[in-house]
Amino acid sequence: LSKRGVNGLTEEVTAVFEKFIDETKPDCVHVHNMHYFSKIHALVIRGIATKKGIPLILTAHNVWDDNLFLDLTKKVKWDHIIAVSHFIKREIIGAGYSHKGITVIHHGVDQDSYFSKASTxxxxxxxxxxxxxxxxxxxxxxxxxxxxxxxxxxxxxxxxxxxxxxxxxxxxxxxxxxxxxxxxxxxxxxxxxxxxxxxxxxxxxxxxxxxxxxxxxxxxxxxxxxxxxxxxxxxxxxxxxxxxxxxxxxxxxxxxxxxxx
Incomplete structure (x- = not known):
């Protein structure tokens, strides 16, 4: 990987993603934080989803202030974005994404694990x-x-x-x-x-x-x-x-x- 870099993995990433999509036949593809970290993975899954007519949903847990975040948020055509807070939604809008394509869904916790009478x-x-x-x-x-x-x-x-x-x-x-x-x-x-x-x-x-x-x-x-x-x-x-x-x-x-x- 150090010699080839991430860009050299496009064919392998495409093969893995396509195999998974063909086997699972999803109604939609839901990815997490793929508006960062690896441009290759985001572009590959976007291409596959478009080719197969499958909606691509992104849940954004974080935002960053560099070019990779701005590039992937604006240029990858997410069918819809779920933001974990209104703060995240505002930041994504600030990066140039339309507010119409973003829904805020706050996190939740398992109340069977976190409750007032847990043993000390x-x-x-x-x-x-x-x-x-x-x-x-x-x-x-x-x-x-x-x-x-x-x-x-x-x-x-x-x-x-x-x-x-x-x-x-x-x-x-x-x-x-x-x-x-x-x-x-x-x-x-x-x-x-x-x-x-x-x-x-x-x-x-x-x-x-x-x-x-x-x-x-x-x-x-x-x-x-x-x-x-x-x-x-x-x-x-x-x-x-x-x-x-x-x-x-x-x-x-x-x-x-x-x-x-």
């Missing part, structure tokens, strides 16, 4: 340090874009009134580190915690998905002070479904779900 026992058993503490839960990957440093700085203020409050920064190892900044961001935040003398008030770990409902249940409040334009933010719904208050920054699609007051 697994969390306190695994992390005894959390027992009897006021837990502030920041459910996001560790990174400056997710506002983890904002949470840490805010904790210093909270600690003045609630000395035993503890901030849980819940990251995950299952991420794609596009800018190769993850380890640098973590190192900065560890240094920040030390300089603000908060090492006894912060717990950092990578939690498996199955532990998340228990963490929400154990928390007093959840926060997501993202400093980037968050497209939507599933953690908001997870917190609300768990009957926990959620504090967010007024950016991206988050104000569509969380209202002040």
């Amino acid at each position: 026992r697994p969390v306190f058993k695994k992390y005894p340090v959390l027992r009897g503490r006021k837990i502030i839960f920041h459910p996001a990957r560790m990174g400056l874009a997710k506002g983890c440093d904002v949470s840490i700085k805010a904790l210093r203020i909270v600690k003045e009134r609630f000395p035993r409050a503890i901030l849980v920064l819940a990251g995950t190892r299952n991420i794609i580190d596009w800018g190769q900044t993850q380890q640098r961001d973590i190192a900065y935040m560890v240094s920040l915690i030390k300089s603000l003398e908060l090492k006894d008030n912060v717990l950092i770990d990578a939690f498996p998905l199955k532990d998340m409902p228990h963490l929400y249940a154990a928390s007093k409040v959840c926060i997501y002070p993202s400093t980037s334009s968050e497209p939507f933010g599933l953690t908001m719904l997870e917190a609300l479904s768990s009957a926990r208050p959620m504090v967010v920054t007024e950016t991206g699609g988050m104000p569509e779900i969380i209202k002040d007051g």
Whole structure:
């Protein structure tokens, strides 16, 4: 791949897609985020869908500010676009796409997994340090874009009134580190915690998905002070479904779900 590049894969991509379409005979083709990453894949599936008379639907989970995003959003003829938030819809319209071809469908969560009476026992058993503490839960990957440093700085203020409050920064190892900044961001935040003398008030770990409902249940409040334009933010719904208050920054699609007051 490194020698041929993505452009050299057109024939292989076409063969794989055509074989799949011929075998499954779909009523429509629904792709996710194919307005980015690989121009070849988007153009190939557009060509196949047109040839076979199959509607091509795109769900856009993100937007970017570079030429690849603008090129694929405007030049690939999507029969319809589903945006995960009104923020995403506005951004796509700003890229030159007609508002008539976009429908907003917000994400949802499984309320059988995230509910107010989820057990807290697994969390306190695994992390005894959390027992009897006021837990502030920041459910996001560790990174400056997710506002983890904002949470840490805010904790210093909270600690003045609630000395035993503890901030849980819940990251995950299952991420794609596009800018190769993850380890640098973590190192900065560890240094920040030390300089603000908060090492006894912060717990950092990578939690498996199955532990998340228990963490929400154990928390007093959840926060997501993202400093980037968050497209939507599933953690908001997870917190609300768990009957926990959620504090967010007024950016991206988050104000569509969380209202002040």
